[in-house]
Amino acid sequence: MEAVLKEVLRKVKPRSGDAAKLSKVVGELIESVEGACRKLGVHARAALVGSAARGTWLRTEKDIDIFMLFPETVSKDELERQGLAVAREVAERKGKERFAEHPYLTMNYNGFQVDLVPAYEVSDPGMIKSAVDRTPHHQEYVKKRLTAELEEQVLLVKQFMQGIGVYGSEYRTRGFSGYLCELLVLHHGSFKGLVQAAAGWPPGAVIDIEKFYPSELEPRAVFTGEPLVVVDPVDRNRNVASAVSLKSLSEFILACQDFVRAPRLGFFFPRPVKPIGPGDLRARLKKRGTRFFCVAFRPPDAVEDVLFPQLRRTERAILGRMAQSGFQVFRSDVWSEGGLAVILIELAVSKLPKAQARLGPPVALGAEKFIGDHAGSKSKLAGPLVDEGGRVFFELERKETDARRSLSRFLEEGTGFGKDVSGAIGKGHQLLEGAEVAKLFGNRGLREFISDYLSRSLPWYR
Amino acid sequence: MEAVLKEVLRKVKPRSGDAAKLSKVVGELIESVEGACRKLGVHARAALVGSAARGTWLRTEKDIDIFMLFPETVSKDELERQGLAVAREVAERKGKERFAEHPYLTMNYNGFQVDLVPAYEVSDPGMIKSAVDRTPHHQEYVKKRLTAELEEQVLLVKQFMQGIGVYGSEYRTRGFSGYLCELLVLHHGSFKGLVQAAAGWPPGAVIDIEKFYPSELEPRAVFTGEPLVVVDPVDRNRNVASAVSLKSLSEFILACQDFVRAPRLGFFFPRPVKPIGPGDLRARLKKRGTRFFCVAFRPPDAVEDVLFPQLRRTERAILGRMAQSGFQVFRSDVWSEGGLAVILIELAVSKLPKAQARLGPPVALGAEKFIGDHAGSKSKLAGPLVDEGGRVFFELERKETDARRSLSRFLEEGTGFGKDVSGAIGKGHQLLEGAEVAKLFGNRGLREFISDYLSRSLPWYR
Numbered sequence: 001m002e003a004v005l006k007e008v009l010r011k012v013k014p015r016s017g018d019a020a021k022l023s024k025v026v027g028e029l030i031e032s033v034e035g036a037c038r039k040l041g042v043h044a045r046a047a048l049v050g051s052a053a054r055g056t057w058l059r060t061e062k063d064i065d066i067f068m069l070f071p072e073t074v075s076k077d078e079l080e081r082q083g084l085a086v087a088r089e090v091a092e093r094k095g096k097e098r099f100a101e102h103p104y105l106t107m108n109y110n111g112f113q114v115d116l117v118p119a120y121e122v123s124d125p126g127m128i129k130s131a132v133d134r135t136p137h138h139q140e141y142v143k144k145r146l147t148a149e150l151e152e153q154v155l156l157v158k159q160f161m162q163g164i165g166v167y168g169s170e171y172r173t174r175g176f177s178g179y180l181c182e183l184l185v186l187h188h189g190s191f192k193g194l195v196q197a198a199a200g201w202p203p204g205a206v207i208d209i210e211k212f213y214p215s216e217l218e219p220r221a222v223f224t225g226e227p228l229v230v231v232d233p234v235d236r237n238r239n240v241a242s243a244v245s246l247k248s249l250s251e252f253i254l255a256c257q258d259f260v261r262a263p264r265l266g267f268f269f270p271r272p273v274k275p276i277g278p279g280d281l282r283a284r285l286k287k288r289g290t291r292f293f294c295v296a297f298r299p300p301d302a303v304e305d306v307l308f309p310q311l312r313r314t315e316r317a318i319l320g321r322m323a324q325s326g327f328q329v330f331r332s333d334v335w336s337e338g339g340l341a342v343i344l345i346e347l348a349v350s351k352l353p354k355a356q357a358r359l360g361p362p363v364a365l366g367a368e369k370f371i372g373d374h375a376g377s378k379s380k381l382a383g384p385l386v387d388e389g390g391r392v393f394f395e396l397e398r399k400e401t402d403a404r405r406s407l408s409r410f411l412e413e414g415t416g417f418g419k420d421v422s423g424a425i426g427k428g429h430q431l432l433e434g435a436e437v438a439k440l441f442g443n444r445g446l447r448e449f450i451s452d453y454l455s456r457s458l459p460w461y462r
Numbered sequence: 463m464e465a466v467l468k469e470v471l472r473k474v475k476p477r478s479g480d481a482a483k484l485s486k487v488v489g490e491l492i493e494s495v496e497g498a499c500r501k502l503g504v505h506a507r508a509a510l511v512g513s514a515a516r517g518t519w520l521r522t523e524k525d526i527d528i529f530m531l532f533p534e535t536v537s538k539d540e541l542e543r544q545g546l547a548v549a550r551e552v553a554e555r556k557g558k559e560r561f562a563e564h565p566y567l568t569m570n571y572n573g574f575q576v577d578l579v580p581a582y583e584v585s586d587p588g589m590i591k592s593a594v595d596r597t598p599h600h601q602e603y604v605k606k607r608l609t610a611e612l613e614e615q616v617l618l619v620k621q622f623m624q625g626i627g628v629y630g631s632e633y634r635t636r637g638f639s640g641y642l643c644e645l646l647v648l649h650h651g652s653f654k655g656l657v658q659a660a661a662g663w664p665p666g667a668v669i670d671i672e673k674f675y676p677s678e679l680e681p682r683a684v685f686t687g688e689p690l691v692v693v694d695p696v697d698r699n700r701n702v703a704s705a706v707s708l709k710s711l712s713e714f715i716l717a718c719q720d721f722v723r724a725p726r727l728g729f730f731f732p733r734p735v736k737p738i739g740p741g742d743l744r745a746r747l748k749k750r751g752t753r754f755f756c757v758a759f760r761p762p763d764a765v766e767d768v769l770f771p772q773l774r775r776t777e778r779a780i781l782g783r784m785a786q787s788g789f790q791v792f793r794s795d796v797w798s799e800g801g802l803a804v805i806l807i808e809l810a811v812s813k814l815p816k817a818q819a820r821l822g823p824p825v826a827l828g829a830e831k832f833i834g835d836h837a838g839s840k841s842k843l844a845g846p847l848v849d850e851g852g853r854v855f856f857e858l859e860r861k862e863t864d865a866r867r868s869l870s871r872f873l874e875e876g877t878g879f880g881k882d883v884s885g886a887i888g889k890g891h892q893l894l895e896g897a898e899v900a901k902l903f904g905n906r907g908l909r910e911f912i913s914d915y916l917s918r919s920l921p922w923y924r
Contacts, residue, residue: 202826227852245850250826287843287859288817326810328790330817348814349813349815352810352811353752353792357793363712381749382919383919386712388707388708388709389709456844457846
């Protein structure tokens with residue numbers, strides 16, 4: 001294992017040149033923010049936060065988070081107005097506004113993705129006014145405790161998470177944030193200590209570094225239903241791992257189990273997915289024998305953390321209606337990059353029989369109305385009948401026996417879709433079936449996504 | 463309602479000629495049993511029991527139950543041996559042996575179906591040695607209380623039950639026995655009183671004529687899970703309605719609701735099912751669009767109450783294995799008459815895609831073996847992957863995508879089938895698909911069964 005980890009560090013640890021470049025850029029940015037504050041008469045101080053400030057950034061990470069810290073006496077409206085004014089001044093209109101909880105600004109600067117975020121400087125992290133106000137306290141907590149050696153261990157953990165596909169707390173991944181990786185290293189002392197422990201994590205594992213709670217039972221009751229609980233050392237009422245889904249957690253645990261058994265570089269740097277061409281696409285679809293639909297459209301202009309929940313919500317709405325109509329969904333997924341969004345729906349069966357059962361209420365609760373509604377119906381094939389559970393049912397002729405037509409209708413109706421996604425689909429969409437999806441293979445990202453989807457496996461099994 | 467009931471009575475009440483004929487036959491049988499007892503030196507007395515003895519037989523009912531009552535001092539082996547010897551002597555080898563709890567003998571005699579049943583004469587019905595020993599006590603209880611007027615009400619109830627298809631406590635029907643009908647009339651005072659009350663029966667209704675229990679709660683706890691509880695007035699620990707399934711009970715309740723709303727003869731004498739020909743068969747199958755299989759074989763030589771549970775068990779086993787293989791069953795049924803037994807399996811879908819998901823254990827419980835079993839498999843299409851519930855899964859190529867081949871294999875294997883039915887199917891069976899079933903339409907009963915199945919409804923809605 002030692003040799004593998006050494007090799008990983010060689011690849012991911014920033015070199016002195018990288019660090020110097022980062023330092024220079026950060027210095028320029030801080031100076032620029034402070035200059036803008038003076039110019040606009042804004043009383044705020046600039047501070048670098050995040051992995052760049054802690055020495056836990058991977059060589060490939062090009063994120064810089066600069067906070068504009070305001071005194072608590074400033075109103076929320078003023079903070080947003082002033083923060084944005086300063087940020088715009090800094091970006092010289094090159095940045096693009098984005099919205100999280102606060103409005104903040106994202107821009108590209110000398111090859112880095114820079115976030116300029118206004119926040120309150122709050123002395124007690126239990127009394128913050130918005131989620132981002134906690135960040136400087138995280139910063140302080142971690143910085144105090146991380147030695148140079150532990151910093152390296154954090155790099156290993158972050159690269160491992162990235163390699164196995166669970167790095168990032170955003171909705172798209174629902175995985176492990178950088179801060180969470182740092183805390184896990186602080187708690188377990190090393191990458192090795194963490195993966196050995198995590199290989200045996202039970203469902204609902206609890207980590208309480210500052211021992212705020214006398215036993216594991218209490219945090220489990222407070223953060224009920226969350227698959228992993230890591231109590232925030234700066235706020236006992238917050239679970240740092242609240243974004244981690246059971247899926248991501250399970251993938252991490254499985255990766256740890258596999259890695260402990262047979263360490264290799266493939267966990268950190270998995271083989272990339274091989275993009276397939278139209279011929280391969282046809283062959284793979286044929287081998288699966290399922291019916292494969294791709295709904296493609298131009299996504300609404302929203303950040304990923306707004307877009308992806310809406311895409312998932314839309315996917316779930318379609319799945320629910322398809323299931324209700326009798327079409328069993330085999331697998332599905334969503335994807336978006338650049339100007340394209342896609343919902344994949346793969347069905348086990350594409351053609352249903354005419355006959356469908358329509359279940360009514362139990363006789364004891366009164367079935368008169370249900371029977372009256374269907375007994376004289378033209379579409380009746382059989383019934384009324386009573387099933388083994390005492391419920392009345394009919395067999396009726398189904399209106400739509402073809403999956404494509406049902407899917408088309410659900411897309412037109414948009415019931416239960418995410419709001420902006422519903423609007424975007426309403427403006428126009430393509431419903432592609434089977435190998436037709438190759439029409440969109442000009443989009444490299446989509447081609448990779450489809451290639452991955454069709455023979456997907458956990459990255460370290462590729 | 464009165465006019466309807468009067469008309470029903472005119473049709474079902476035995477005429478004086480019928481009663482005289484029954485009397486004569488019963489007299490001959492009793493004499494014959496007693497003569498046989500004397501000849502063989504058996505100490506038992508003959509007694510007529512059942513509806514024929516109580517004046518509650520329908521004109522169409524041609525059943526005579528004669529009990530041979532033995533003193534309790536006779537051993538069970540002796541009772542069986544002597545009882546059978548007497549019965550055989552009576553039947554002069556014309557009868558056929560049948561088995562219920564005791565061996566008893568059934569024979570045809572002058573147009574009647576006669577059961578000769580050996581039983582113990584037990585003074586306390588709570589201390590009986592076998593289920594049939596209770597019958598003479600039921601006889602006594604009912605006979606004491608039924609007036610001529612109430613006898614007519616019982617005839618109405620029995621004909622109503624027969625018309626709506628829930629008369630008989632045997633496994634094939636799982637409905638209401640004659641004795642149960644009599645108790646319901648005793649409790650509610652009349653046919654009208656019963657149907658009005660039953661229209662409002664809640665799930666788990668309790669009737670305790672002798673008020674053995676202080677409240678309804680106690681019998682509900684004793685007979686937990688039984689849809690209808692009618693405490694036996696001669697044995698507080700027995701539910702006379704224990705054979706009544708939730709389905710039969712619900713059908714009865716629904717019929718009562720419908721009848722109270724609009725009384726008509728159709729409840730008592732429903733329109734018969736119209737037997738269809740091969741052309742109609744094809745048209746109806748096409749309209750349903752399902753895939754329809756008929757497994758036909760020569761049934762094992764067993765009474766209905768042994769055969770039908772085995773047929774149902776076999777049906778369930780096939781359904782379970784089909785579902786496991788991904789074939790969703792739409793409806794199914796079993797049937798047998800004379801020398802033919804049939805299991806119908808109607809599928810929503812007949813062809814499955816190659817791809818199938820194989821779900822493994824949750825990661826936290828250890829998925830190493832599961833992954834090892836499939837990761838290198840030739841049939842692997844995708845995986846290992848982790849689902850939202852934290853369980854590992856693969857997508858594999860299905861071996862059998864066609865329902866007919868799967869069904870054939872399950873029939874050959876016979877796993878979980880009823881024992882005798884499994885043997886019978888093993889000896890030889892036909893697997894007919896769709897309109898092929900018309901090959902068996904020479905069997906009138908089967909033709910009626912299939913005709914009914916394809917557009918089945920509750921009899922009073924025909």
